[in-house]
Amino acid sequence: MKKKHIMDAKGIERALTRIAHEIIEKNKGVEDIVILGIPTRGVHIARRLSHIFKTIEGAALPVGSVDATLYRDDIGMKEVQPALKRTDIPVPIDNKKVIIVDDVLFTGRTIRAAMNVIIDFGRPANIQLAVLIDRGHRELPIRADYVGKNAPTSMQEKVKVHLKETDGVDEVVVEE
Amino acid sequence: MRLKRKDILAIEELTKDEIELILSTAESFKEVSEREIKKVPTLRGRTIINLFYEPSTRTRTSFEIAAKRMSADAINISTSSSSVVKGETLKDTARNLEAMNPDCIVLRHPSSGAPEMLARLVRCSVINAGDGSHEHPSQALLDLLTVKERFGRIAGLKIAIAGDIAHSRVARSNIHGFAKLGAEVSIAGPPTMMPSEIEKMGCKMFYKVEDAIRDAHVIMVLRIQLERQKTGLFPTAREYSKLFALDSKKLEHAAKDVVILHPGPINRGIEISSDVADGKYSLILEQVKNGVAVRMALFYLLMGGSRE
Numbered sequence: 001m002k003k004k005h006i007m008d009a010k011g012i013e014r015a016l017t018r019i020a021h022e023i024i025e026k027n028k029g030v031e032d033i034v035i036l037g038i039p040t041r042g043v044h045i046a047r048r049l050s051h052i053f054k055t056i057e058g059a060a061l062p063v064g065s066v067d068a069t070l071y072r073d074d075i076g077m078k079e080v081q082p083a084l085k086r087t088d089i090p091v092p093i094d095n096k097k098v099i100i101v102d103d104v105l106f107t108g109r110t111i112r113a114a115m116n117v118i119i120d121f122g123r124p125a126n127i128q129l130a131v132l133i134d135r136g137h138r139e140l141p142i143r144a145d146y147v148g149k150n151a152p153t154s155m156q157e158k159v160k161v162h163l164k165e166t167d168g169v170d171e172v173v174v175e176e
Numbered sequence: 177m178r179l180k181r182k183d184i185l186a187i188e189e190l191t192k193d194e195i196e197l198i199l200s201t202a203e204s205f206k207e208v209s210e211r212e213i214k215k216v217p218t219l220r221g222r223t224i225i226n227l228f229y230e231p232s233t234r235t236r237t238s239f240e241i242a243a244k245r246m247s248a249d250a251i252n253i254s255t256s257s258s259s260v261v262k263g264e265t266l267k268d269t270a271r272n273l274e275a276m277n278p279d280c281i282v283l284r285h286p287s288s289g290a291p292e293m294l295a296r297l298v299r300c301s302v303i304n305a306g307d308g309s310h311e312h313p314s315q316a317l318l319d320l321l322t323v324k325e326r327f328g329r330i331a332g333l334k335i336a337i338a339g340d341i342a343h344s345r346v347a348r349s350n351i352h353g354f355a356k357l358g359a360e361v362s363i364a365g366p367p368t369m370m371p372s373e374i375e376k377m378g379c380k381m382f383y384k385v386e387d388a389i390r391d392a393h394v395i396m397v398l399r400i401q402l403e404r405q406k407t408g409l410f411p412t413a414r415e416y417s418k419l420f421a422l423d424s425k426k427l428e429h430a431a432k433d434v435v436i437l438h439p440g441p442i443n444r445g446i447e448i449s450s451d452v453a454d455g456k457y458s459l460i461l462e463q464v465k466n467g468v469a470v471r472m473a474l475f476y477l478l479m480g481g482s483r484e
Contacts, residue, residue: 067204070218070246071216071217071218075219075480076480076481080178081179081476081477081481082480084201084205084476085204087207087208120211121211121213
């Protein structure tokens with residue numbers, strides 16, 4: 001199996017710092033922002049972003065998780081039932097700016113499902129999307145507002161984001 | 177880990193890993209019932225038939241709510257208003273229901289083994305919602321979830337089950353379930369209500385409630401099934417109550433942080449006194465709440481993957 005490192009710990013940190021600044025710039029501050037990560041690694045990235053916001057703006061932003069499993073469009077089609085993770089939306093999201101955070105953006109189907117979950121919880125002012133890696137191959141008209149790194153890949157390749165919280169190391173690897 | 181089964185018929189046939197998967201899935205589903213919009217689209221277009229040959233409020237409502245919160249279509253059939261009163265057999269009812277192409281049938285039946293027979297007859301999933309004195313798997317799963325939430329674990333806990341063990345499908349399912357997850361189970365009740373060779377299920381037997389509940393973390397009180405009590409297993413309800421009901425006096429023999437479960441419906445003053453049923457040790461309503469989550473998990477695990 002061929003392995004290619006495309007990001008190391010420093011690179012991930014820089015990318016997230018840049019994304020945080022872009023979010024602040026686009027939203028003219030951090031007011032009314034709620035960050036919702038997609039389990040498992042999206043939640044860790046969401047927490048890291050919140051930490052960066054705290055050092056930049058001095059304000060702690062609400063962080064939650066949104067599990068899109070129950071809204072997937074392939075329930076009953078795959079052999080294995082996808083495992084459920086936690087949904088935890090810590091504050092009412094009506095009229096808030098919700099930023100969905102995930103590690104890898106691929107087909108866009110998870111993001112579609114996550115948006116439907118969020119809309120069942122309330123009516124946010126808008127929904128934005130931040131991802132660490134955009135690997136292409138979209139199957140739905142979805143694009144990210146904030147991207148850590150664009151990584152063109154073939155369909156056969158696998159993009160793996162490893163984070164200290166779950167994997168003991170910060171890196172992004174492309175496997176064939 | 178995945179659940180490969182077509183049916184959920186008994187705790188006895190489930191592995192420890194399968195039980196743990198069901199419990200962890202149920203934990204995730206609890207949050208759905210706390211949302212303002214208590215509905216997820218997961219089982220859209222699926223049809224679930226609740227076929228109940230015995231009266232039930234809790235279990236039937238719980239299965240129905242679970243199905244509806246998953247966006248499945250739930251149809252309830254109770255025998256008093258169905259063709260069963262015209263003499264249709266379970267087999268014929270099953271074949272006719274199957275012709276309407278449901279995805280899951282939830283069956284409660286007075287005869288032990290009826291769900292197993294149904295499961296062999298139909299292609300769709302079958303969930304046993306209580307069969308005779310055999311098993312009531314979803315009840316044991318919700319009891320396990322309730323205890324796990326309270327103590328953070330099942331392994332190493334001491335569970336006491338008191339009452340009519342012989343007629344109780346709840347007891348049978350729970351003895352299997354708690355034993356599989358590593359708890360120690362004691363049972364207590366009058367000798368006439370103890371099945372022979374019950375110790376072979378791996379539990380300790382006592383004839384005095386006080387002895388069984390000593391050191392217990394959990395006391396599960398069973399309902400005295402007055403409808404099945406015409407054969408004189410105890411002289412009077414009053415005598416049973418005096419000797420075996422869990423009241424605050426007997427409770428003095430238990431640990432200070434003990435919790436009390438009851439599968440419902442309660443016969444107040446017969447197997448449990450009102451002050452205990454409504455008291456601070458009681459997790460009875462938590463059990464009901466967890467029942468919905470467990471049944472959502474069962475529906476999800478049976479219908480959330482393809483079996484082909």
